[in-house]
Amino acid sequence: xxxxxxxxxxxxxxxxxxxxxxxxxxxxxxxxxxxxxxxxxxxxxxxxxxxxxxxxxxxxxxxxxxxxxxxxxxxxxxxxxxxxxxxxxxxxxxxxxxxxxxxxxxxxxxxxxxxxxxxxxxxxxxxxxxxxxxxxxxxxxxxxxxxxxxxxxxxxxxxxxxxxxxxxxxxxxxxxxxxxxxxxxxxxxxxxxxxxxxxxxxxxxxxxxxxxxxxxxxxxxxxxxxxxxxxxxxxxxxxxxxxxxxxxxxxxxxxxxxxxxxxxxxxxxxxxxxxxxxxxxxxxxxxxxxxxxxxxxxxxxxxxxxxxxxxxxxxxxxxxxxxxxxxxxxxxxxxxxxxxx
Numbered sequence: 082x083x084x085x086x087x088x089x090x091x092x093x094x095x096x097x098x099x100x101x102x103x104x105x106x107x108x109x110x111x112x113x114x115x116x117x118x119x120x121x122x123x124x125x126x127x128x129x130x131x132x133x134x135x136x137x138x139x140x141x142x143x144x145x146x147x148x149x150x151x152x153x154x155x156x157x158x159x160x161x162x163x164x165x166x167x168x169x170x171x172x173x174x175x176x177x178x179x180x181x182x183x184x185x186x187x188x189x190x191x192x193x194x195x196x197x198x199x200x201x202x203x204x205x206x207x208x209x210x211x212x213x214x215x216x217x218x219x220x221x222x223x224x225x226x227x228x229x230x231x232x233x234x235x236x237x238x239x240x241x242x243x244x245x246x247x248x249x250x251x252x253x254x255x256x257x258x259x260x261x262x263x264x265x266x267x268x269x270x271x272x273x274x275x276x277x278x279x280x281x282x283x284x285x286x287x288x289x290x291x292x293x294x295x296x297x298x299x300x301x302x303x304x305x306x307x308x309x310x311x312x313x314x315x316x317x318x319x320x321x322x323x324x325x326x327x328x329x330x331x332x333x334x335x336x337x338x339x340x341x342x343x344x345x346x347x348x349x350x351x352x353x354x355x356x357x358x359x360x361x362x363x364x365x366x367x368x369x370x371x372x373x374x375x376x377x378x379x380x381x382x383x384x385x386x387x388x389x390x391x392x393x394x395x396x397x398x399x400x401x402x403x404x405x406x407x408x409x410x411x412x413x414x415x416x417x418x419x420x421x422x
Contacts, residue, residue: 083112090136093128094120109229109377109394110387111140115147122148122155122386123162133163138313141394142229144379145386153182156216156408159386160184164212164412172206173285174269175350181408188215188398188409196332197398199230199372200325202391202411205254205305207285207418210411213396215387218406220380225401227387230375232395236308236319238371243364247307248422251355252323255348258299263349266299297347304355309420311392317422318392324372327352329365381407392420 083101097117167184177190203209272278
């Protein structure tokens, strides 16, 4: 039983729809449950488009349940219906995704025992999707939830002095590519030659260095902002990978392995202040706690579709046991240069 909104929302087929929150204290995601088995999600969204877009803008994420979206084709159809159309974009690749059909992919191939920390999709790219969608096809028997956090609240949760420092300097994301560790630079940048990779770097404000000797073959660095103003509401959003890519945030066993095996400048992924100075463990922990203070979760049900405003809501993945299949799709490419505080 959902906790209803303080002000009732009227939909077509209103008698067949339940709309509300998981609890009185958890207003993310907004949950819409279809109680009529033959109600088509695409048609129903079209009939209620203006109301639903307003709710997405207000709450940041909507979970659609009971609409029976259990194929990649049906999922992509809904993405196309509810947005500007699905995107075939996965630039500066981090973790493997398999294409299922059309522009629908598996969420990631990150090991099931590992956590993926809260982040905004592709925020380190110059262009990134405005909306991220998820569709559950197989529920893990244990774990496997997709936590969320309102980045408007995270922005305010970061202490003012630290927040202002990062807004002023931005953050620097450094990657080191090593054979048989993490991922290959050719795959990451979809380039067959160093020359092709360099053209991408030049076009995307990434500095680079090739290494002829030693473990590392390529190092890249890019400075990106940590926050933006929402293009529709003007609200300030904490939008970055500064925390999730910092070694101090990853799970303890992986962190211990990296710190015990490599020097700081050899980490596969790590973040710094935008001027290249280290982010202290204390500051890193402060940023982590700002996210965790706003972290919420829900349990997947087969056929669920989660529609996320990528700017106002960060997402994550919990560890899990058994089999899990959650598909993902992106829409509405946005550019950093069009979004300023």
